[in-house]
Amino acid sequence: MKLPKTLEKVSEFFKRLPGIGKKTADRLSLYLLQLPQEDLEAISKHLTQLKKTVKKCQNCLNLTEEDLCSICQDNKRNKDIIMVVETPLDLIAFENGQIYEGVYHVLYGKIDPLNNIGPDDIFIKELLTRIRNNINEITEIIIATDPDMEGEATAMYIRDKIKEIDYKERIKVTRIASGVPIGANIEFADYMTLKKSIQGREVFK
Ligand SMILES: [Zn+2]
Structure with missing residues (x-):
């Protein structure tokens, strides 16, 4: 039997992450299902913003949300x-x-x-x-x-x-x-x- 489609999609995503096999991916997606709705909305918001806000420091290439990282x-x-x-x-x-x-x-x-x-x-x-x-x-x-x-x-x-x-x-x-x-x-x-x-x-x- 297959997982419901949306769950399957989430699981397929986890499976693409390093070190995560199919079983772990399924387990993680099931775990997400138990979280409060607001937690899921918060994390999806962060995921959407991730590549837009996090960039490389212009000087040292460390990760930052500004032009220069806090160290520089x-x-x-x-x-x-x-x-x-x-x-x-x-x-x-x-x-x-x-x-x-x-x-x-x-x-x-x-x-x-x-x-x-x-x-x-x-x-x-x-x-x-x-x-x-x-x-x-x-x-x-x-x-x-x-x-x-x-x-x-x-x-x-x-x-x-x-x-x-x-x-x-x-x-x-x-x-x-x-x-x-x-x-x-x-x-x-x-x-x-x-x-x-x-x-x-x-x-x-
Ligand atoms: Zn820097």
Whole structure:
């Protein structure tokens, strides 16, 4: 037997989300049916607004509802140090620890040839333009991509590109320390691990 049509449509949507199989999708749609009508209306309103209001910060590409994100707007942040992260969730992991006072650049992915993701498919060009435009102010770039194969390849690519721009090697390019276990995800690392990874960062040769 099939679910009623509307329920089936909702379930089909959930099934498209990462990590959700048919059974879980069905269970989630049934769960929604138990929620108060006003909750469902509120969430559908947010869903409708999602892509209209949430955009990328003009400076660092972090998610924001304004032109600049709250970090780039904050005068207390050290704009001379940029930490390069893969996703906005990695940025949030570092922010939640309150362990870092510089600013960020979000790549939205990593170089992953097996899945056809090259340097031009993530926001590396934007990072290099930002460095080029602020070459005399920036003192350090911390590369905080995941310590897995793709994250390392991305880090190396970025390091080499920075060297091309910064031929006098004024800017210190560092890599977070291996406090984050190899092959692990920054998004899920705990506060102490992230703190150690920043404190123990090393010049990336
Ligand atoms: Zn920003």
